[in-house]
Amino acid sequence: MSAQGQTTEFTLPDSLSSGRVWVAEGELQFFSLVDANGVIQLVEPSAVNPSDPSAAVNWGFVELTNTAEGGIYANISFVDFVGLIMSMKLTLGSGETQTVSGLQSGVIPTICSELKDQAAADSQPWDKLCVTDSSGNALRILSPNQYASVDPTAFSTYYDDYIEQVWTKYAGEDLTINTQADAGNVACRVNGDQLECDGDNRGYPKPTVIDIWGCNSGPFAIEDPDNDVHRAVVPRLCAAFYRTTLLVDGGNVQPGVGNSSYYTTDPTNHYSRIVHKYETDGKGYTFSYDDVNPDGQNAAGVVSGPSPTVLELTVGGFS
Structure with missing residues (x-):
């Protein structure tokens, strides 16, 4: 990493898909291995493993995709951990600029x-x-979902009572999922052990704490045969569980309540609550579906657009 006040510039020569720009105070170590199919795989530094050669290094990254067809998409992510504080500013060919300020300095x-x-x-x-x-x-x-890989018993029953309350509530009234797409509003109702939604190809069993925090397992796993309704319901339903907004006033429509209602009832994800509290502009992914919001709101910390010219990354945060 450059010294304070210095700038490093580089040019992307071609398209890049699902990449990361890593910045560290010190030296990060990356490795490669050949998997069982003979394919070379990149081994990235681990924030969880204390035996990783980079465990004592402070680092962070910005996730980035840039293609000629789709333009640029970049985000600050705290899905796995909070590390080196970073912010970003995007300038498009049109002259438009977009900024995500990230976390406060020294927080x-x-x-x-x-x-x-x-x-x-x-x-x-x-x-x-x-x-x-x-x-x-x-x-x-x-x-928390990363810490669970260290201690699988941590938080194991954390959401149990909340899930039972949700199941009881929506056995007697509809939960409306606004797909924010062609499917429009979809009515869902608990039937026995599953939440079932109109037009969906399958139902949703009760999630575990790992399902809620990862949003990619149990009822929130998306499979190839799933239809468009299912693919729209999953992120919105998991976001509602993650932010514990299903029992608040207006929580029977998802996404419906705004970010002032996120993480306001216990149990909830206090990691995300506190991290968002100290984001300078309230933006930055703290879980994979933080981009699920009522129309006009954005908690995800994304910059995007066609014909990008400059993506500026600032390290250290704002006072």
Whole structure:
């Protein structure tokens, strides 16, 4: 990484799909291996494994896709962890600019302190999400779904009562999913052990905590035969569970309530609540479907558009 106040420039010579721009205070180590099919795979630094050669390095990344057909799509992601603080500004060929400011400068210890307070309040291991260096200083913060790979028993029953309340509520009234697409509003109702939605090719069993935090397993796994209704319901339903907005006033329409209602009832994901609290502009993915929002809102921290000219990354955050 360049010294404070310095700039490094590079040009992308061609299209790039599903890439990352990594920035570190120190040296990151990447490896490659050949899988069982003879395909070379990249092994990236792990934020979770304390034995990883890069475990003591402070790093972060911006996710990036840039193609001639689709233009650019870039985002700041805290889905796996919070590390080196970064922001970005996109300039398009039209002259339009878009900015995502990211987290406040020097806020990692503050977030760790609030997670410690939350752990004391509800006896859940929120404080364990904070990773420290050899001197005991906060280095990074793991998301709960990543921490679960370290301790699979953590938070295991966290949402049990909430899920039962949701199932009881929507056995007696419709949950409306606004697909924000051609399918329009879709009515869903609990029938026995599953939530069933009109026009959907299959129902949704009760999720586990891992299903909710990962949004890609159990009822939220999307398979090839699934129809357009199912593919639209999954992200909106998982986002509602993740933000625990299904029981708040107006929560019977998803997405319906705005970001002022996210993470306001317990149990909820306090990692995401606190991280969003310290984002300078409230934007940045804290889970994979943070781009699910009522029309006109954006919690995801995305910049995008055709014919990009410059993507500026700023390291260190804003005061």
